[in-house]
Amino acid sequence: MPEGDTVWQAARRLHRGLAGRTLVRSDLRVPRLATVDLAGRTVIDVIARGKHLLTRFSGGLTLHSHLQMDGSWKVYAPGQRWSGGPGHQIRAVLATDDTTAVGYRLPVLELLRTADEDHVVGHLGPDLLGPDWDAGEALRRLLADPSRPVGSALLDQRNLAGIGNVYMAELCFLARFTPWTPVGDLPSPERLLGAARRLLEANREWPDRTTTGPAVRSRSTERLYVYGRAGRSCLICGTPIRTASESHGWTGRERPTYWCPRCQRGPGPAGR
Numbered sequence: 001m002p003e004g005d006t007v008w009q010a011a012r013r014l015h016r017g018l019a020g021r022t023l024v025r026s027d028l029r030v031p032r033l034a035t036v037d038l039a040g041r042t043v044i045d046v047i048a049r050g051k052h053l054l055t056r057f058s059g060g061l062t063l064h065s066h067l068q069m070d071g072s073w074k075v076y077a078p079g080q081r082w083s084g085g086p087g088h089q090i091r092a093v094l095a096t097d098d099t100t101a102v103g104y105r106l107p108v109l110e111l112l113r114t115a116d117e118d119h120v121v122g123h124l125g126p127d128l129l130g131p132d133w134d135a136g137e138a139l140r141r142l143l144a145d146p147s148r149p150v151g152s153a154l155l156d157q158r159n160l161a162g163i164g165n166v167y168m169a170e171l172c173f174l175a176r177f178t179p180w181t182p183v184g185d186l187p188s189p190e191r192l193l194g195a196a197r198r199l200l201e202a203n204r205e206w207p208d209r210t211t212t213g214p215a216v217r218s219r220s221t222e223r224l225y226v227y228g229r230a231g232r233s234c235l236i237c238g239t240p241i242r243t244a245s246e247s248h249g250w251t252g253r254e255r256p257t258y259w260c261p262r263c264q265r266g267p268g269p270a271g272r
Contacts, residue, residue, distance in 0.1 A: 005200050014055065018075075026093065029093075061111060075101050128196055146182060175191070
């Protein structure tokens with residue numbers, strides 16, 4: 001599932017390509033929106049809210065989309081070949097005179113009144129990349145259940161919005177605690193939130209995400225400390241990175257979790 005910085009970049013591309021322009025064509029290829037025609041409406045703006053995208057139109061309408069695991073929005077100039085996937089994977093087309101935005105493999109696509117956006121994003125915690133980021137409120141939500149493993153607490157978008165599996169693993173490594181450490185056992189949880197904010201802000205302008213510091217990058221090409229590096233040497237201590245398949249509280253949504261058993265203190269996954 002895309003991280004908050006990836007969704008922020010998608011919103012910026014869509015905003016730059018569509019905002020202030022009038023649609024000359026719209027094609028929403030999901031059954032309940034198949035008869036909707038947005039042509040003639042002006043795109044007001046496109047914003048990211050956590051991992052959600054909100055495309056706002058004149059007349060008080062918003063197109064809500066979520067990328068989940070493999071969805072994407074591509075923006076094309078006139079005559080440019082569409083390359084985001086086969087035609088049957090296209091779920092949305094929004095075209096102006098000089099830009100066409102194409103949504104591929106979008107598992108969530110719905111049209112609602114702009115005044116009702118809270119119905120789809122109102123449950124989210126403070127947005128790490130939002131203008132209204134509230135570290136105090138995010139900390140309050142994170143600590144509401146002190147016994148909850150920090151990994152699942154960070155992934156819960158109701159606590160704070162924008163962290164996915166990559167940042168969860170990297171933040172736990174930087175904090176030197178395993179993802180299964182209870183939130184209440186963290187000595188300085190506010191520092192964890194500060195690091196989360198800094199990492200997403202530092203990466204939102206770049207397509208190649210990196211969490212490793214200058215000292216590591218001076219001697220290695222690795223961009224991440226633990227994520228995706230199972231069996232390879234820890235960049236700090238040399239111990240092989242370990243991985244486990246974890247649901248982090250969501251049944252049926254197992255995902256790989258990475259950690260260094262030497263650098264990170266705390267419990268391991270259940271049964272280990």
